[in-house]
Structures are given as structure tokens and as C-alpha cells.
Amino acid sequence: MGRGKIEIKRIENPTNRQVTYSKRRGGIFKKARELTVLCDAEVSLIMISSTGKFCEYCSPSTTQKKIFDRYQQVSGINLWNTQYEKMQGHLNKLKVDNNKLRKEIRQRMGEDLNDLETEEMRGLEQNLESSLKVVRERKYHVINTQTETYKKKLRSLHEAHGNLLAALEGRDENGDYMTGDNGGPDYEPAIGMANRGSHIFAFRAQPYQPNLHDPSYGIHDLRLA
Structure with missing residues (x-):
């Protein structure tokens, strides 16, 4: 017993409509391939x-563009107009x-002003003043930022320089001279390394040794270690 005739009308149920579309689409593509081969x-x-x-489907022996071109020739309809x-x-x-923007740029540079009315030139002047204000604010902001950065670097360098001088003179962070085991200033630790090419020099402050016969009594004796 055969199936009853299906009434051709829109399927209201979205799920059934999608299932029917998928099945019939496969059948149409199958028939298109069969026509191409047979x-x-x-x-x-x-x-x-x-x-x-x-x-989409297109026979392997042709392309969609060729099909459209032949359709235009046969039907006399231009699809690309x-x-x-x-x-x-x-x-x-x-x-x-583009021409409008180019004209605005030329006017901002003081060109093509002959065709402007008084109000238009006044508006252009206000726009230039506003732009100049924004540029100046940005410039001052950049300058202040760079100034603060350089100040921080300078303070850091001064602090490092002070620490090096303190270490050279054998003073601690409070400015007091450090004492060794014998009660005198302790200058024994090496205070610096200098690399000049292939030669490396190590400078060391030796402990203070007073010399009563030396007229420079009281001056620290710095020697090469």
C-alpha cells in the first residue's frame, strides 16, 4: 500500500521543517550529481x-562563473550591473x-581660505586654538613626566655616590666611623673594582697606621692592594 499524497505547504514546526529540508536537500544534490554523470x-x-x-553544487566540468556568464548570454540579463x-x-x-578631508587639511595649513566666509574662518580659528591647546597640554605632560624621571635617576645616583664615599671613608649608614678589632677604624674591606681592558685593579683601604715622623700625620694612607 503506497503512501498518501503529501500536501505541499509550509511546515509550521521548526524541527520538522529543518529535518525535511536536510533530507530533501540531500536528494536534490544527489539528482544533480546523477544528471552530471548520466x-x-x-x-x-x-x-x-x-x-x-x-x-551549492557545481558540475566538475565547469564553474559557477561560467554558468552565470552563459545564463547572461542566453537570457540577456546582466547580473553584474x-x-x-x-x-x-x-x-x-x-x-x-577624501577631497573634503584634503581641503580641511590645507585650510588648517593656511591654504584655500579665499572661498571661506567670516563665520567659517572664525570656526576654523577656534578649531585651531582647541587643537593647539590639546597639543600644549600633551607637551607639558610629557615634559613633566621626563623631568620627574630624571630627578629620580639623579637622586638615585647621588645616593649611590654617597654610599660609595661612605664605604671609602669607612663610615656606616649613620656617618660614624666603623671600628676594627683593635679599636681603630676598619677600612679593610675592598671598596672597588675597576676593569680597564685586560687589567683589573683592586683598590683596598688599609687600616690607619699613624706615623709620627710623617708631616702628613692624620691623613689616611691609601695603598694599592
Whole structure:
């Protein structure tokens, strides 16, 4: 017993509609492939579902563009006129915007001012003043930032210099002279290394040794270690 005739109308249930579309789409593509093989036909098939999903089939012996070109020749309809006119309109709009921007740039540089009315020149002047104000604020901000950075670097260098001098004189962080085991100032630790090419010099402050016969009594004796 055969199936009853199905009434052709829109399927209201979304799930059933999608299932029916998927099944029948497969059948149509199958028939298109069979026509291509059995009849040596050039077949082009384009399908778009209600959800916007795009599917297409084209015979291996041709391309979609060739099919469209042949369709234009047979039907006498130019498929590209609408698209060409749309692109041409968009191009013209871009040209107008480009010319307008170029003219504004020239006017900001003091050119092409002859056609401007008094109000237009006043508006241009206000725009230039506003732009100049923004540029100056940005410039001062950059200068202040750089100044603060250099001040911090300078304070750091001064602090490092002071620490090196203190270490050279054998003083601690409070400015007091450090004492050794014998009660005198302790200058024994090495205080610096200097690398000059292949020669490395190590400078060391020796412990203070008073010399009563030396007229420079009281001056620290710095020697090369």
C-alpha cells in the first residue's frame, strides 16, 4: 500500500521543517550529481536555508562563473550591473570624503581660505586654538613626566655616590666611623673594582697606621692592594 499524497505547504514546526529540508536537500544534490554523470550536463545548484545556511553544487566540468556568464548570454540579463552601480556609488562617496578631508587639511595649513566666509574662518580659528591647546597640554605632560624621571635617576645616583664615599671613608649608614678589632677604624674591606681592558685593579683601604715622623700625620694612607 503506497503512501498518501503529501500536501505541499509550509511546515509550521521548526524541527520538522529543518529535518525535511536536510533530507530533501540531500536528494536534490544527489539528482544533480546523477544528471552530471548520466547526461553529461552542466549543473549549478545554490540553496540557502531559512536559517541562512548556504549550500551549492557545481558540475566538475565547469564553474559557477561560467554558468552565470552563459545564463547572461542566453537570457540577456546582466547580473553584474547592480553590483557595479553599488560599488561605483560607494567609490564616489569615498572620493568626496577624501577631497573634503584634503581641503580641511590645507585650510588648517593656511591654504584655500579665499572661498571661506567670516563665520567659517572664525570656526576654523577656534578649531585651531582647541587643537593647539590639546597639543600644549600633551607637551607639558610629557615634559613633566621626563623631568620627574630624571630627578629620580639623579637622586638615585647621588645616593649611590654617597654610599660609595661612605664605604671609602669607612663610615656606616649613620656617618660614624666603623671600628676594627683593635679599636681603630676598619677600612679593610675592598671598596672597588675597576676593569680597564685586560687589567683589573683592586683598590683596598688599609687600616690607619699613624706615623709620627710623617708631616702628613692624620691623613689616611691609601695603598694599592
